[in-house]
Amino acid sequence: MSTQIKNWDVSFFSEAAKLLRQSMPGYPLPDFLFREKLTGDPEFQPSLVFTAFNDEILTGFIMGVVRKRDSGPAGFIKMIGVRPGYERKGIGTLLLNALEGEIRKRGLKSIRVFESYPNYLIPGIDTKFQGAITFFESCGYQKINETSNMEVFLPAGGFPVEDDLKGLASKRIYFRRAVREDKSKLLYWLNVRFPEWKGEVSETFKNVPISLFLAHKNESIAGFAGYEANNRGTGWFGPMGTDMTFRGLSIGRVLLRLCLNSLQKDGYTKAVIPWVGPVKFYEEAAGARIDKHFWRYEKNFY
């Protein structure tokens, strides 16, 4: 079977979106979401997107991206899929080789699978896709970590917040939706406390209304939580963080619930809490349950 690897061309959009939907059951990926992941990525580089063709049929797709990280620029595989019926014919390997070649040409030392925050579809390989795990391991990738996405059902009347708001007001801690003027101070604050979330938080300021809530005491920011910063249109929560000096006061619970209540008012019946750390916190604060589990993979070139 002769497979041709071609560079990305916008005329492949519909077929590539369809192919990814078919190859990843459980991930609906409507066209608008595929567009957000592809050309909507602020660091979209067409030279890091490849397609595979067999007899004029689009049989494979891969997208990579380069992100700045603390250790320097790093490569990421953002999406990959092979058309059902064409697996185990070497197409995935050819696509991966093409992308790795481009990443190495740029002098990057490593490449990770998915998890390309601030714009990413999934934080690792979904363990339901066992074939993908074997595929990446056979291509020299090593498991570095695990994580999960949680799912939370949004009650019709919203989660209660009044008692918490009253209790926290007595400590002079107040909550409000962010306004445009908050952005520079917040980014400065994040730079010290949660630098990895600056990108997603910036995205929340592009939404109308701004999809971010703040907790504050006098002039100090005590915490923040956002939603629809990534994977817009899917009920995506996060990121969120409470300043160390304000932890343990229920500020996180209130921020989480304010965001979930906004998603509910926007018409969502459930929300995704992605790439979670504190499972117990989300379970206790909103009854969230682990929905999907991911293994995270990396390959070092040197």
Ligand SMILES: CC(C)(COP(=O)(O)OP(=O)(O)OC[C@H]1O[C@@H](n2cnc3c(N)ncnc32)[C@H](O)[C@@H]1OP(=O)(O)O)[C@@H](O)C(=O)NCCC(=O)NCCS
């Ligand atoms: C994962 C995927 C991209 C691999 O593409 P592919 O073209 O089938 O991969 P290749 O033919 O290049 O496979 C290379 C090697 O990987 C391993 N491999 C790939 N798919 C496998 C599977 N389903 N089961 C076991 N091993 C597999 C094998 O070792 C294979 O070599 P072999 O066939 O000579 O034994 C493809 O199966 C796919 O699109 N899956 C659905 C999408 C997906 O899982 N995405 C990840 C979501 S988390």
